Amino acid sequence: MExxxxxxxxxxxxxxxxxxxxxxxGGAVIDIYDQLPHYPLRHVLVRHEQGAIHAADGYARxxxxxxxxxxxxxxxATNTVTGIAxxxxxxxxxxxxxxxxxxxxxxxxxxxxxxxxxxxxxxTKHNYLVKDVRDLARVIKEAFYLASTGRxxxxxxxxxxxxxxxxxxxxxxxxIKMRSYNPTYAPNPKQVAKVAEVxxxxxxxxxxxxxxxxxxxxxxxxxxxxxxLDIPVTATLMALGCFPADDPRWLGMLGMHGTxxxxxxxxxxxxxxxxxxxFDDRVTGKISEFAKNAxxxxxxxxxxxxxKNVAVHIPVVADCKSFLTALRDILExxxxxxxxxxxxxxxxxxxxxxxxxxxxxxxxxxxxxPQFVVETISKLTKGEAVITTEVGQNQMWAAQFYAFTKPxxxxxxxxxxxxxxxxxxxxxxxxxxxxxxxxDVAGDGSIQMCIQELATAVxxxxxxxxxxxxxxxxxxxxxxxxxxxxxxxxxxxLDVAPDFVKLAEAYGAAGFRVTDPAKxxxxxxxxxxxxxxxxxxxxxxxxxxxxxxxPAGKSITEMILV
Amino acid sequence: xxxxxxxxxxxxxxxxxxxxxxxxxxxxxxxTLNVAPTLTEGLSMMTITxxxxxxxxxxxxxxxxxxxxxxxxxDLTEVKSVQREMMLLRVDAEGQKRVEVLRIVDIFRCKVxxxxxxxxxxxxxxxxxxxxALINLLQRIGIKEVARTGAVAMKRGMQx
Numbered sequence: 097m098e099x100x101x102x103x104x105x106x107x108x109x110x111x112x113x114x115x116x117x118x119x120x121x122g123g124a125v126i127d128i129y130d131q132l133p134h135y136p137l138r139h140v141l142v143r144h145e146q147g148a149i150h151a152a153d154g155y156a157r158x159x160x161x162x163x164x165x166x167x168x169x170x171x172x173a174t175n176t177v178t179g180i181a182x183x184x185x186x187x188x189x190x191x192x193x194x195x196x197x198x199x200x201x202x203x204x205x206x207x208x209x210x211x212x213x214x215x216x217x218x219x220t221k222h223n224y225l226v227k228d229v230r231d232l233a234r235v236i237k238e239a240f241y242l243a244s245t246g247r248x249x250x251x252x253x254x255x256x257x258x259x260x261x262x263x264x265x266x267x268x269x270x271x272i273k274m275r276s277y278n279p280t281y282a283p284n285p286k287q288v289a290k291v292a293e294v295x296x297x298x299x300x301x302x303x304x305x306x307x308x309x310x311x312x313x314x315x316x317x318x319x320x321x322x323x324x325l326d327i328p329v330t331a332t333l334m335a336l337g338c339f340p341a342d343d344p345r346w347l348g349m350l351g352m353h354g355t356x357x358x359x360x361x362x363x364x365x366x367x368x369x370x371x372x373x374x375f376d377d378r379v380t381g382k383i384s385e386f387a388k389n390a391x392x393x394x395x396x397x398x399x400x401x402x403x404k405n406v407a408v409h410i411p412v413v414a415d416c417k418s419f420l421t422a423l424r425d426i427l428e429x430x431x432x433x434x435x436x437x438x439x440x441x442x443x444x445x446x447x448x449x450x451x452x453x454x455x456x457x458x459x460x461x462x463x464x465x466p467q468f469v470v471e472t473i474s475k476l477t478k479g480e481a482v483i484t485t486e487v488g489q490n491q492m493w494a495a496q497f498y499a500f501t502k503p504x505x506x507x508x509x510x511x512x513x514x515x516x517x518x519x520x521x522x523x524x525x526x527x528x529x530x531x532x533x534x535x536d537v538a539g540d541g542s543i544q545m546c547i548q549e550l551a552t553a554v555x556x557x558x559x560x561x562x563x564x565x566x567x568x569x570x571x572x573x574x575x576x577x578x579x580x581x582x583x584x585x586x587x588x589x590l591d592v593a594p595d596f597v598k599l600a601e602a603y604g605a606a607g608f609r610v611t612d613p614a615k616x617x618x619x620x621x622x623x624x625x626x627x628x629x630x631x632x633x634x635x636x637x638x639x640x641x642x643x644x645x646x647p648a649g650k651s652i653t654e655m656i657l658v
Numbered sequence: 659x660x661x662x663x664x665x666x667x668x669x670x671x672x673x674x675x676x677x678x679x680x681x682x683x684x685x686x687x688x689x690t691l692n693v694a695p696t697l698t699e700g701l702s703m704m705t706i707t708x709x710x711x712x713x714x715x716x717x718x719x720x721x722x723x724x725x726x727x728x729x730x731x732x733d734l735t736e737v738k739s740v741q742r743e744m745m746l747l748r749v750d751a752e753g754q755k756r757v758e759v760l761r762i763v764d765i766f767r768c769k770v771x772x773x774x775x776x777x778x779x780x781x782x783x784x785x786x787x788x789x790x791a792l793i794n795l796l797q798r799i800g801i802k803e804v805a806r807t808g809a810v811a812m813k814r815g816m817q818x
Contacts, residue, residue: 217675242726276729398724
């Protein structure tokens with residue numbers, strides 16, 4: 097049967113199992129929108145294209161499925177760039193469809209024309225400009241395949257207006273094989289055997305888990321390994337939730353704002369099992385001082401991540417899940433006959449570090465501490481909500497003080513550090529899980545970067561909760577200025593701010609303000625019980641800092657503790 | 659150290675930009691670059707010479723392999739290989755100089771591909787050292803213009 101380009105796109109999305117599309121119309125995509133009502137796709141009309149891409153990203157992180165975003169040419173396309181780079185840095189599967197001016201006009205500086213394929217080449221896993229409608233079905237199939245396999249990432253399809261109306265015979269490929277793209281999933285068995293060997297012999301082992309564990313759905317396998325060999329576990333920001341916070345082996349996050357125990361343990365370990373993590377500078381601190389005495393095992397599906405920042409002793413190119421399964425197949429029978437080397441001295445040492453300097457703060461009777469707010473959220477939701485964050489102090493406190501129990505319940509812009517991400521991402525997660533409690537832990541600075549999406553949340557009845565840790569500052573930058581720039585608080589004070597309660601009400605959402613520590617729990621509980629979008633504006637201690645902190649460029653053992 | 663990379667890519671729009679963008683975006687340097695179709699329809703061969711320590715070259719090779727449009731990357735510096743580069747030179751050849759230029763043409767097995775009263779255009783093929791030596795010699799006489807292809811290279815048949 098002959099279909100138009102627009103129909104091919106929508107039918108292919110349906111066949112890929114897409115249920116929700118986050119988008120914003122415009123001249124170059126009207127033909128797609130004209131056909132949209134005929135297809136079983138829920139469209140979420142955002143209020144800014146950046147909201148669309150972040151929502152698609154949040155949807156993808158919460159579900160593991162590919163998020164889809166549809167925008168027009170020119171400014172519609174460029175408005176998604178920050179969100180595309182965000183998804184790229186954090187390896188999130190997203191397909192972005194941008195309209196483009198008709199093919200005869202490409203290159204003519206036509207109205208709303210921009211070379212979005214050129215602009216996004218370095219922040220997409222791959223991108224396409226479809227000039228012939230006969231290529232469209234194959235390109236869509238490839239785009240979903242590329243976005244969701246190997247190391248996941250965003251894929252952009254630029255679709256000129258005339259291609260959307262051209263007719264062609266529609267045949268959607270059932271399977272896809274690309275001669276130039278074959279990600280390695282299965283680990284080399286020899287390498288797995290080596291890893292099993294060193295793990296069994298290690299005296300001071302530690303697991304350093306990254307986002308790859310979540311992406312490959314390997315959390316249970318990781319927990320098995322940690323428990324079978326009694327290995328302490330730390331994780332990156334991207335991997336929070338991959339290991340239950342109530343397990344005694346859990347050390348918390350490591351790195352710049354990691355726990356004392358995690359940073360000490362990784363610095364003193366004799367064996368680091370880095371799995372699905374990439375030795376980011378926020379994790380390693382000064383690279384020449386990082387884990388100098390440890391043997392490093394690194395498992396990653398992306399070969400470029402291995403040997404990039406640190407020298408690795410046993411590299412394994414593999415999907416985390418496949419690796420852990422293969423490792424278990426070796427370890428399980430081996431442990432049955434001969435238990436692993438005991439490392440009780442090590443686990444005791446690690447427990448001591450945990451007890452010695454745990455994450456802490458002191459809540460008084462007058463001023464609300466931001467950490468107390470996050471802990472209260474954690475308590476009220478039993479660690480089972482979907483938490484998104486903005487970027488800065490709010491993000492770090494959420495990472496430190498919320499006790500995550502499940503994977504895909506912490507959604508945060510780790511690599512790019514995009515302020516304005518959390519709220520639209522929460523909208524995406526709430527679209528995926530209408531019945532779950534979705535909470536954006538925000539700052540008064542970040543929330544204003546995509547605040548317009550309140551209209552989206554109200555319009556679609558999405559009961560997202562925004563908890564603003566309001567300190568009247570761009571708090572993380574202020575913290576750096578305090579500690580490293582002689583308290584020169586240049587351009588970080590937000591003394592002119594909207595009344596967030598009135599703002600919420602103006603959009604048709606509910607608003608609360610809390611200033612009294614005694615009212616934090618009751619107000620949050622009331623807000624969480626409302627079946628509508630809510631802003632809770634929590635006025636917190638203005639100059640509270642995130643601790644511990646490793647100054648940029650220092651070794652991660654050099655922590656500023658309070 | 660200088661490395662020659664042979665990169666087999668899909669011959670489609672934007673491939674060169676992807677490769678070049680990878681080098682510039684990650685702070686690597688392209689010294690020479692050559693692209694041409696192969697015998698297989700739809701595939702092109704790029705030859706890139708670049709410099710860097712082992713870790714950098716390893717990253718470059720891996721990053722190139724990661725590009726969705728790349729089929730194969732070989733570091734020809736790691737195997738026995740032959741390399742050639744072609745160069746055209748416009749040389750001053752007025753009066754007395756003409757004889758000297760022609761003598762050098764002979765020694766270096768160049769070809770004269772264009773003649774005019776006061777200059778000659780020479781074609782020469784060889785490895786980088788040979789071309790450098792020729793340039794050094796001719797500079798004393800006077801080179802007006804140079805155009806080079808950049809290196810192309812191939813693995814030798816018999817490897818140890």
